[in-house]
Structures are given as C-alpha cells and as structure tokens.
Amino acid sequence: MRLEAAFWDGLVEIARREEVTVGTLCTRLAGELETLSAGSLSSAVRVYVLSYFRTAAPPPGRRLARR
Structure with missing residues (x-):
C-alpha cells in the first residue's frame, strides 16, 4: 500500500488512539x-x-488554538 507520509502518520496516530495495531486497522x-x-x-x-x-x-466558525 502506498501512502504519503502524512497519511501514514495519521494512520499510526489513529491506531494508537483506538488501541489497535496499524495492521488490525x-x-x-x-x-x-x-x-x-x-x-x-x-x-x-x-x-x-x-x-x-x-x-x-x-x-x-471555531478556530483552532494557534501555536
């Protein structure tokens, strides 16, 4: 599977949040x-x-906090 780095990062973050492996997801x-x-x-x-x-x-209409 080919993904841009940002999507890999997002996938890894979601798996972490959902407490599953990337493979399971x-x-x-x-x-x-x-x-x-x-x-x-x-x-x-x-x-x-x-x-x-x-x-x-x-x-x-609600802004994100700026860094």
Whole structure:
C-alpha cells in the first residue's frame, strides 16, 4: 500500500488512539472498501484518516488554538 507520509502518520496516530495495531486497522478498512466508496485500500485509508480527523476537529466558525 502506498501512502504519503502524512497519511501514514495519521494512520499510526489513529491506531494508537483506538488501541489497535496499524495492521488490525487496515484489515478493518479492507473489509469496508464499498462503505467508504474507495476502490483500493490506499484510497480507503486516505478517506478514513481524513474523516476521522474531520470528526475530531472543532465545529465551523471555531478556530483552532494557534501555536
């Protein structure tokens, strides 16, 4: 599976937060390819990582704290 570094980092972070291995998470995603409207596992991972962190983001109109 080919992913950009940012998606690998996101996948590793999600696995850590969910207390599963990256392999377990990928196996789950592979079983949900149709649900995620993705044609490949790489696409499914990208969609999942984006969706996961979008859900965790603050609501529209509320800014993130700046560093």
